[in-house]
Amino acid sequence: xxxxxxxxxxxxxxxxxxxxxxxxxxxxxxxxxxxxxxxxxxxxxxxxxxxxxxxxxxxxxxxxxxxxxxxxxxxxxxxxxxxxxxxxxxxxxxxxxxxxxxxxxxxxxxxxxxxxxxxxxxxxxxxxxxxxxxxxx
Numbered sequence: 534x535x536x537x538x539x540x541x542x543x544x545x546x547x548x549x550x551x552x553x554x555x556x557x558x559x560x561x562x563x564x565x566x567x568x569x570x571x572x573x574x575x576x577x578x579x580x581x582x583x584x585x586x587x588x589x590x591x592x593x594x595x596x597x598x599x600x601x602x603x604x605x606x607x608x609x610x611x612x613x614x615x616x617x618x619x620x621x622x623x624x625x626x627x628x629x630x631x632x633x634x635x636x637x638x639x640x641x642x643x644x645x646x647x648x649x650x651x652x653x654x655x656x657x658x659x660x661x662x663x664x665x666x667x668x669x670x
Contacts, residue, residue: 549579552591557655557663564630565589573629594632597650597670598624601631605642622667624651637668 553576556563566573567581568588575594580587602623609617620636632653636645650670658664 550577553577560655562594562653562655562665563591564594566592575630575632594626594628594653596627597652598626600647600649600651601625603645624667635666637666640669
């Protein structure tokens with residue numbers, strides 16, 4: 534499968550990192566690491582923007598991350614209007630990456646604490662679509 538079923542709004546059906554979707558469907562959130570310079574990337578990149586190498590490897594984001602920041606989206610952009618309000622969060626992981634994603638609706642805003650431990654997990658969306666979100670660790 535390509536990117537046609539990724540997220541709420543998909544702008545492309547093909548990508549060099551289409552395995553990302555296959556892994557999400559298998560229950561894994563994956564990132565890439567450049568074998569030449571060691572740069573780690575999420576969303577995954579097939580070509581390293583630091584050294585321009587295409588020698589990258591996939592790795593699973595398994596660790597707990599720490600919440601760095603969040604915002605409540607009250608008015609969603611085009612394609613997300615009916616989802617608002619929702620919470621976007623930025624989380625730093627031990628694998629050397631930061632991920633921006635939605636916070637699970639199971640976590641209420643009053644319970645959010647900076648530095649709280651979160652995991653990133655695949656999330657099933659309506660119409661057989663898939664994405665990822667943060668959940669309590």
